[in-house]
Amino acid sequence: MRPLDHIGVNELTKVPKTDGTRVSASITGSLLALSKRATSASTCSRSWPIQGAGLIAAIVALFAFAADAEASTYGVHECTFSGVGGPAPDAVREGTGGVGPAGYQQGNSCGSGLGYLETRSTQPVPAAAYGQWGFKAPSGTRMNRVTGSYSLYGGNGAGNFPYVQFNGQIAIGSTAGASGPFDTAPYGPITSLGAGITCTNAAGGSNCPARAEVFSSIFNLGFSMEDFVAPNAPVVGGPALEGWINGPRQVNFDVTDVGAGVYTGYTAVNGGIVDLELYCLPSLDNQGSATQLKPCPTNGSGSSDLDVSKDPFHEGENELQVCVAEYGQSDSQWGCKKEPVRLDTVAPIVAFSSKQDPQDPDKLIAPFADATSGVDGGSIDYRADGGEWIPLKTELAGDHLEARIDSEKLSPGVRYDFRATAFDRAGNVTTASLRGDGSQMSVVGPFRTITDVTQFRVNGKSRVNVGYKKGGVITGKLVGRDGSGVGGASVAITETFAPGAKSRVETLSTQSRGDGRFRAVLSPGPSRSVIASYGGDYRYLSSHSGEVKLGVRAKVGLNVRPHVQAGDAVNFTGKLKAKGAKIPNAGKRLEVQVKIGPKWKTVGKSTQTDRKGGYRLHYRFTAAYPEAVRFTFRTVVLRERSWPYLTGFSKKRQVLV
Structure with missing residues (x-):
């Protein structure tokens, strides 16, 4: 439909008071006076006629004077003289066999001169047969009164009887001939009438012969119609009804009336008419009466473009x-x-919190407000040094948007900007880069406090070697950006053991004191490197120390007879200590050494332990000694890539030869 201000209607009355299902009007004369000029049959119209401004005014008046009504009434002319009613579109051939026997010939000359609806006897017909022109009230209507003219002639009809009937009952009949006006008023409302000829011979009797002089005709018909079934409530839908809206939208509707048909309508908002619809321009004669019993179609459809800004x-x-x-x-x-x-139509209000939560500065909070439809969602984004915006996972949490930035990803000294976008259920959107106090939502990264692990030592040093089965004491201090201690923090001590250890990595945990200092005891085992790391929390960033080294010397036992005669042999035996180490299947290489002067020399050649660390070296003293000689021996655990201990020595043993 076209908006009202496009068709010259500047002021509209309020819509009639209704019960939400039906209203009615009693002033329709001006509508009819205008619409009777239509030359076509009933049609659904999307545009107003040439005299549209007057028609619209009449429709508005129709609404303004509406009152409850139980039925609408209208007049119809069919088959009238001088072409007033024109043809008889509702006249239907009826009779035995549906349209009457062939012997009762029916003619329709309505719409031309002194036209009429005629039934004439032209051939023999069976007993009890009939043929007529009939009219039936459309569904949902009745004929309160019908006036017209008739002409009957029977003569020597030989059983052929001309008649006029109301509601299936013969009201006028004659064999001698009769003509004149008729009026159904004494009979009350009717739903059908007809005029025709019937063969009065009883069923099963003889046929009625053809009698060309026998005829029945009616013409100049006027119907006073009543539609007693109100239109159905329109079926309404379209974008305007699909939740919250923020701009012009269309509403669509389908309408139905089983009686006289859908004629006109309106769309109103908050009691004010915003649009009109004309579904039908009924065909009217020059007296303003309709030219058929159902002037308008049963169904129609329309739409209104709603300008929500007005x-x-x-x-x-x-x-x-x-x-x-x-x-x-x-x-x-x-x-x-x-x-x-x-x-x-009003966008939400959104801004970041004026300050970050000191206990959780990575949490981004952007409170919002929307007075009408309510906020339906939003997003928080950030960018570095004016670069591309990067979205953060954002949640709608009560009255605010909430997201989390990982300060680990924010480089120190780099400026980061943040923006919050909120949209409401109607689709209105607001984007803001300010805090609630009006300041820019920016940070020279990161939000969380930078930390550092300082003074990290093992046994007070960065590198230390200890004996077998000796551990170490780790100490250090966790500090913030300003050097103050970070207390109550969980610090992980990670030991990475040298190759050949049964366990490659082990971690133990300790907690910093109020001044940020922490301490941990390392268990005995193979050599290892150690670091301390802090995983960070909602307030502090993670950090880790440098590496400290704990070297552990190997340990091995040595047994041998203390006295031996020249020329005799001895066995050097012992066992390798290997806590936390994997002894290879081929054993660990060792050397038994003897001290010659200031130096140590290998006895024979190096030997291998068994899989459990035990070893045995057989040696014979073959030299001739002029006097007794005392030798000093030791076993050396050689350092190798796949062995997790430093070089180690057994206790010295002496043998007198």
Whole structure:
């Protein structure tokens, strides 16, 4: 439909008071006076006629003077003289066999001169047969009164009997001949009438012969119609009703009336008419009467483009009412449907919190407000040094947007900007880069406090070697950006053991004291490197120390007889200590050494332990000694890539030869 201000209507009355399903009007004369000029049959029209401004004014008047009505009434002319009623579109051939026997010939000359509907006897017909021109009231209507003229002639009809009937009962009949006006008023409302000829011979009797002089005709018919079934409430839908809206939208509707048919209608918002619809321009004669019993179609459809920027729309819920009127020249009945139109044209308000939570500075909070439809979602983004915006996972949490930035990803000294976007249920969007106090939501990264692990030592040093089965004491201090201690923090001590250890990595945990200092005891085992790391929390960033080294010397035992005669042999035996180490299947290489002067020399050649660390070296003293000689021996655990201990020595043993 076209907006009202496009067709010259500047001021509209309020819509009639209704019960939400039906309204009616008693002033329709001006409508009829205008619409009777239509030259076509009933059609659904999307545009107004040439005299549109007057027609619209009449429709508005129709609404303004509406009152409850139980039925609408209208007049119809069919088969009238001088072409007033034109043809008889509702006249139907009826009779035995559906359309009457072939012997009762029916003619329709309505619409030309002194036209009429005629039935004439032209051939023999069976007993009890009949043929007539009939009219039936459309569904949902009745004929309150029908006037017209008739002409009957029977003569020597030989059983052929001409008649006029109301509601299936013969009201006028004659064999001698009769003509004149008729009026159904004494009979009350009727739903059908007809005029024709019947063979009065009893069924099973002889046929009625052809009698060309026998005929029945009716013409100049006037119907006073009543539509007693109101239109159905329109079926309303379309984008305007699909939740909250923030701009122009269309509402669509389908309308139905089983009686006289859908005629006109309106769309109103909050009691003010915003659009009109003309579904039908009925065909009217020059006296203003319709030219058929159902002047308008049963079904129609229309739409209204709603301009929500103008009165009578307001923010929030608006009452939309779509109404349709059936055709009627008085007391038109209406069908109406109400639906809510939810309007929100104001964007939400959003801004970041004025300050970060000191206990959780990576949490980004952006409170919002929306007075009408409510915030439906949003997002928080950030960028570095004016680069591309990067979205953060954002949640709608009560009255604010919430996201989390990982300060680990923010480089110190780099400026980071943040923005929050909120949208409401109507689709209005707001983006803000300010805090609630008006300051820019920016940070020279990161949010969380930078930490560092300082003074990290093992046994007070960065590198230390200890004996077998000796551990170490780790000490250090966790500090913030300003050098103050970070207390109550969990510090992980990670030991990475040398190759060949059964366990490659082990971790133990300790906690910093109030001044940030921490301490941990390392268990005995293979050589290892050690670091301390702090995983960070909601307030502090993670950090880790440099590496300290704990070297552990190997340990091995040595047994040998203390006295031996020259020329005799001895066995050097012992066992390798290997806590936490994997002894290879081929054993660990060792050397038994003897001290010659200031140096140590290998006895024979190196030997291998067994898989359990035990070893045995057989040696014979073959030299001749002029006097007793005392030798000093030791076993050496050689350092190798795949062995997790430093070089180690057994206790010295002496042998007297």
